[in-house]
Amino acid sequence: DSSPVKQVHVLGLLHEELHGPGLVGALSSLTQTEVILGGLMGQASAHVLFRKPQQRPTYQTSWFSILPDFSLDLQEGPPLGSQHHPDPHTALVDPTTHLTFNLHLSKEEREAKDSLILPFQFSSEKQQVLLRPVPGQATSHIFYEPDAYDDLDQEDPDDDLDI
Helix, strand or coil: CCCCCCCCCCCCCCCHHHCCHHHHHHHHHHCCEEEEEEECCCCEEEEEEECCCCCCCEEEEEEEEECCCCCEEEECCCCCCCCCCCCCCCCCCCCCCCCCCCCCCCHHHHHHHHHCCCCCCCCHHHHHHHHCCCCCCCCCCCCCCCCCCCCCCCCCCCHHHCC
16 A cells, blocks of 8 residues: 555454443544444344544444354344433433523523513613702712822823832
């Protein structure tokens, strides 16, 4: 072969119960073809995941049984009473089960949320009260008399910092 890139094939065998889910998931993401064996001697399955570049992964499940002489008897479909899980590494778990907050609102909670007026949202009545003081209400004024040490030079406001 005169191509400068050599293709390397690696076959790895990993027992899922001996390693943590992090390692199994990391190795799974690096593979092009993944075969996961499961079941018992009488009815076993091979879940095959093919990952092709720039294509969707494809799943294939083969059912077989191991005969006493250790040969394989391939079967057409799944045995009765078996369940089909396309990717055993991806458990069907609700990711919102162990959160410290609730992502879903009940009908009453949604109505309460919609009727709530937030502190930064001003109603028209509140705006009128804040913008136009009521006659007879005391108003405040700030009187400022500059000190001798106040720096009022707009050209160099940092003049007093002795830099």
